[in-house]
Amino acid sequence: MKFLDYSLMNKIKNKLVPELRFPAFEDDGEWDYFYGNKLFKTVSNKNHNSELPILAITQDQGAIPREEINYHVSVSKKSVEGYKVVEVGDFIISLRSFQGGIEYSNHLGICSPAYIILRRKKKNLLNLFYKQYFKTDVFISHLNKNLEGIRDGKMVSYKQFSEIKIPQPQTQEQQKIADCIASLDELILGFIEKLEALKRHKRGLMQNLFPQDGLNVPNYRFAEFKNDKEWEKTTLGKITNVISNKNKDNKNLPVYSINNKDGFLPQSEQFDDMNSKRRGYDISLYKIIEKNTFAYNPARINVGSIGYSGNLNNILISSLYVCFKTENIVDDKFLNQYLETPYFLKLVNRNTEGGIRSYLFYKNFSKITISLPSMQEQQKIATCLTSMDDLISAQQNKIAQIEQHKKGLLQGLFPKVN
Structure with missing residues (x-):
C-alpha cells in the first residue's frame, strides 16, 4: 500500500491535506471542510412498535443490541415507547463521547432518548469514512475544546458538534481511506477471535486439570501420573x-x-x-x-x-x-x-x-x-498452563501492534485542523 508523504509540504504551506495520501489523489488539492451541521442532521424518530432491539452504546463496539453483550437493565414498557429509532449508518453522541468519539451503528434498533442521533445530509458522505474519522484523536480533541461544564454527566450537544469543522474529501478518496482502515479492522477482528479461542482453550484445560467440587482427581491427567494416588x-x-x-x-x-x-x-x-x-x-x-x-x-x-x-x-x-x-x-x-x-x-x-x-x-x-498432587504433577500442570499464557500474551501483543499501526495511519490519513 503506497502513500505520498505531504508532511513537509503541510508544514511549509499549511495546506489542509493529509500527511499520508494515496497516489491516485495527489493532484486533488486540499480537502473541503464544513461545520458539523452542514454535513449531519440530528434525528429523533420515536415512531416504533417497541419490538426493535434496545441498543447499548459502547466505545469499543459502537451501537450493539444489549443481549449480544449480556447487558441487562430493566426498562418499563412506557419508557421504551419514548426511545429513539437508530438506523443502520446512524451515529450516536454518547455521555462519554468526549473520551472515545462518536459511535456508529451497524444495527436497526432503538436507544435511550438521552442520546443524540446524527444522520448524514448528503449521499456523497460515506458513513464508513466518518465512522473512522469520528474515532480519531484529532476529532476527539475538537470535541474537548468547548467541554467546560460538560463533563461529569453532561453530553456534547448538537450545537457544539455543529461548531466543529469536519472534512469532506472527494467520495473516491473517502472510499479508499475507509477500505484501508476497514481491512485493518478485519485483521484485528481475526486476531481477536484467535485470542478468544486461546482463552477458551485455557479455560477448558483449567476445568479439566484441576479437580472439581467434591472430587480428589481431575478429569484429565498426564500419562505419567495416571496411576498416581489421589490428590x-x-x-x-x-x-x-x-x-x-x-x-x-x-x-x-x-x-x-x-x-x-x-x-x-x-x-x-x-x-x-x-x-x-x-x-x-x-x-x-x-x-x-x-x-x-x-x-x-x-x-x-x-x-x-x-x-x-x-x-x-x-x-x-x-x-x-x-x-x-x-x-x-x-x-x-x-x-x-x-x-x-x-x-x-x-x-x-x-x-x-x-x-x-x-x-x-x-x-x-x-x-x-x-x-x-505431587510436586512433579504440579509443575507439569503449571508448565502446560503457563505455556498457554505465553500464547495468549503473544496474541495480545500482536493485536496491540496492529492497533498502534492503525492509530498511526489514522493520524496520517486525516489532516490536522486548527
Missing part, C-alpha cells in the same frame, strides 16, 4: 504464610497496584500517571514486596484481583493488600494458576464476609480448601 486435600492456611513487611524506613521504592487483568502493575499505569507518592500518601505504611510473593485486594479478590510478584523485588503496595508466601510443598506457578480457576472464585464467594461490600481477609482465606 491430597489441605487448606490454603497450611501451605501459605501471611507476611507484612512495612516500609518503616520510608524507602523510595516503586509503587504497584494489583488488578484482575495484569496482577501486579505499576500504580502510575493503573491510575493515569498518578501514584501514591505524587498524591502525598504516607508510603512508610506501605508493604515491601519481595520476589515470589502473592498479594490480593480483600475487597476485590472475588473478581480476580490477585497477583504474583515473580521476579519483581523491592516494590511497594498499599497496606490494604493481604500478602503471603508459600511453603515448599506447593509450586508457586501451580498455585497461581489455581487461583484463577472459576472453582476457586466460587470458594472465595462462599467465604467472604461483610454487608454492602464483601471482604476476604486472610483468616477466611486460610480456611479455603485446595487439593495438591
Whole structure:
C-alpha cells in the first residue's frame, strides 16, 4: 500500500491535506471542510412498535443490541415507547463521547432518548469514512475544546458538534481511506477471535486439570501420573504464610497496584500517571514486596484481583493488600494458576464476609480448601498452563501492534485542523 508523504509540504504551506495520501489523489488539492451541521442532521424518530432491539452504546463496539453483550437493565414498557429509532449508518453522541468519539451503528434498533442521533445530509458522505474519522484523536480533541461544564454527566450537544469543522474529501478518496482502515479492522477482528479461542482453550484445560467440587482427581491427567494416588486435600492456611513487611524506613521504592487483568502493575499505569507518592500518601505504611510473593485486594479478590510478584523485588503496595508466601510443598506457578480457576472464585464467594461490600481477609482465606498432587504433577500442570499464557500474551501483543499501526495511519490519513 503506497502513500505520498505531504508532511513537509503541510508544514511549509499549511495546506489542509493529509500527511499520508494515496497516489491516485495527489493532484486533488486540499480537502473541503464544513461545520458539523452542514454535513449531519440530528434525528429523533420515536415512531416504533417497541419490538426493535434496545441498543447499548459502547466505545469499543459502537451501537450493539444489549443481549449480544449480556447487558441487562430493566426498562418499563412506557419508557421504551419514548426511545429513539437508530438506523443502520446512524451515529450516536454518547455521555462519554468526549473520551472515545462518536459511535456508529451497524444495527436497526432503538436507544435511550438521552442520546443524540446524527444522520448524514448528503449521499456523497460515506458513513464508513466518518465512522473512522469520528474515532480519531484529532476529532476527539475538537470535541474537548468547548467541554467546560460538560463533563461529569453532561453530553456534547448538537450545537457544539455543529461548531466543529469536519472534512469532506472527494467520495473516491473517502472510499479508499475507509477500505484501508476497514481491512485493518478485519485483521484485528481475526486476531481477536484467535485470542478468544486461546482463552477458551485455557479455560477448558483449567476445568479439566484441576479437580472439581467434591472430587480428589481431575478429569484429565498426564500419562505419567495416571496411576498416581489421589490428590491430597489441605487448606490454603497450611501451605501459605501471611507476611507484612512495612516500609518503616520510608524507602523510595516503586509503587504497584494489583488488578484482575495484569496482577501486579505499576500504580502510575493503573491510575493515569498518578501514584501514591505524587498524591502525598504516607508510603512508610506501605508493604515491601519481595520476589515470589502473592498479594490480593480483600475487597476485590472475588473478581480476580490477585497477583504474583515473580521476579519483581523491592516494590511497594498499599497496606490494604493481604500478602503471603508459600511453603515448599506447593509450586508457586501451580498455585497461581489455581487461583484463577472459576472453582476457586466460587470458594472465595462462599467465604467472604461483610454487608454492602464483601471482604476476604486472610483468616477466611486460610480456611479455603485446595487439593495438591505431587510436586512433579504440579509443575507439569503449571508448565502446560503457563505455556498457554505465553500464547495468549503473544496474541495480545500482536493485536496491540496492529492497533498502534492503525492509530498511526489514522493520524496520517486525516489532516490536522486548527
